[in-house]
Amino acid sequence: MDTNTIASHQFDDDTLTINWTDGHTSQFHHIWLRDNAPDNRHANGQKLVETANIPFDSKPSTVSINGTVDLTWADDGSTSRFDPAWLRHNAYEQSEVGKRRQTIQTWKAADMQTLIFHDYANMAADDVALRPMLQSVRDHGFALITNVPTELKSLFKIIDLFGYVRETNYGTLFDVQVEPNPTNLAFTSLTLTGHTDNPYRHPVPGLQLLHVLNNNVSGGDSTLADGWAAAEALRERDPAAFELLSTTPVTFKFKSDDAHLEHEASIIETNKWGEVRSIRINNRSMQAFYTAPDKMKGFYKAYQTFAHMLEANEFKITFKLDGGQAMLFDNQRILHGRIGYESGGKRHLQGCYADMDSLLSKLEVLSRK
Numbered sequence: 374m375d376t377n378t379i380a381s382h383q384f385d386d387d388t389l390t391i392n393w394t395d396g397h398t399s400q401f402h403h404i405w406l407r408d409n410a411p412d413n414r415h416a417n418g419q420k421l422v423e424t425a426n427i428p429f430d431s432k433p434s435t436v437s438i439n440g441t442v443d444l445t446w447a448d449d450g451s452t453s454r455f456d457p458a459w460l461r462h463n464a465y466e467q468s469e470v471g472k473r474r475q476t477i478q479t480w481k482a483a484d485m486q487t488l489i490f491h492d493y494a495n496m497a498a499d500d501v502a503l504r505p506m507l508q509s510v511r512d513h514g515f516a517l518i519t520n521v522p523t524e525l526k527s528l529f530k531i532i533d534l535f536g537y538v539r540e541t542n543y544g545t546l547f548d549v550q551v552e553p554n555p556t557n558l559a560f561t562s563l564t565l566t567g568h569t570d571n572p573y574r575h576p577v578p579g580l581q582l583l584h585v586l587n588n589n590v591s592g593g594d595s596t597l598a599d600g601w602a603a604a605e606a607l608r609e610r611d612p613a614a615f616e617l618l619s620t621t622p623v624t625f626k627f628k629s630d631d632a633h634l635e636h637e638a639s640i641i642e643t644n645k646w647g648e649v650r651s652i653r654i655n656n657r658s659m660q661a662f663y664t665a666p667d668k669m670k671g672f673y674k675a676y677q678t679f680a681h682m683l684e685a686n687e688f689k690i691t692f693k694l695d696g697g698q699a700m701l702f703d704n705q706r707i708l709h710g711r712i713g714y715e716s717g718g719k720r721h722l723q724g725c726y727a728d729m730d731s732l733l734s735k736l737e738v739l740s741r742k
Contacts, residue, residue, distance in 0.1 A: 562713055624660040
């Protein structure tokens with residue numbers, strides 16, 4: 374059915390009402406129409422008219438449908454023309470906005486029995502091979518990459534395919550290997566439960582890349598879990614626990630000789646639609662926090678329930694990356710960890726951070742081709 378054909382229209386002092394042939398009705402406020410009129414924009418898409426200077430009581434003297442929706446403004450006689458398809462696509466009643474929202478493909482361990490690796494050499498040579506890797510990060514929260522050179526700093530070659538490194542107090546990159554006096558337990562051989570990095574930052578780095586140079590130790594397997602999937606499962610199984618974890622701010626902190634970073638946020642963050650859009654969980658950097666005394670014990674019960682879910686086989690996948698392989702993941706969605714390992718071999722990874730908006734921008738540009 375054609376959803377962009379207008380059956381009828383009417384207008385009053387405040388709004389233009391359009392009745393579409395599929396039975397849907399949209400209302401557009403006149404000030405919104407004037408603000409978003411195509412003639413108010415440069416060829417580059419940026420607005421030429423200051424929203425603050427548009428007459429608040431703007432209204433048309435006439436509205437006509439001539440292939441386009443033409444509004445002649447009463448105050449100065451100018452005409453704004455709208456494509457009906459553009460109006461339908463930008464209709465702002467909740468039912469229409471909901472249709473345009475991206476459907477997130479959360480996953481559990483059973484959905485990831487077969488892991489797909491994207492070949493670095495192919496991606497570097499052809500954007501056609503790069504696009505599926507970027508889509509995997511967008512849709513599933515992570516991508517695995519193989520055939521990456523094992524020279525130091527080769528991880529930058531991956532970031533260069535879509536964006537820029539985000540520098541932190543760790544520098545442009547950090548080495549994940551055993552250190553004699555580690556400032557972070559990541560730089561030991563201990564087991565690390567699933568976590569997100571840098572929860573003590575605002576904003577946190579959106580992406581993390583870990584590139585394996587050597588991994589010939591007993592143990593040292595990587596783990597990943599979809600925090601959004603686990604959070605939605607928690608909401609379904611224990612709504613009270615979800616409510617506590619999404620409304621109780623907790624404190625995260627990191628300090629070293631050259632850094633003191635601290636931020637307060639909830640473990641689970643939702644957007645205005647109530648959808649889970651960020652997980653901050655890192656047991657090593659969580660500090661003492663404050664909430665109402667009658668909620669404190671309930672919070673800990675909720676936290677433990679969620680933490681155990683994230684480590685359960687229902688949500689967590691475990692695999693071993695070899696030298697020349699890497700994983701790129703959404704640091705506000707995917708929890709990463711590792712199995713502890715023994716001495717007697719060598720395990721050396723290099724890591725860095727990047728921003729999700731660069732990846733999504735590159736993906737959108739490739740999608741236009």
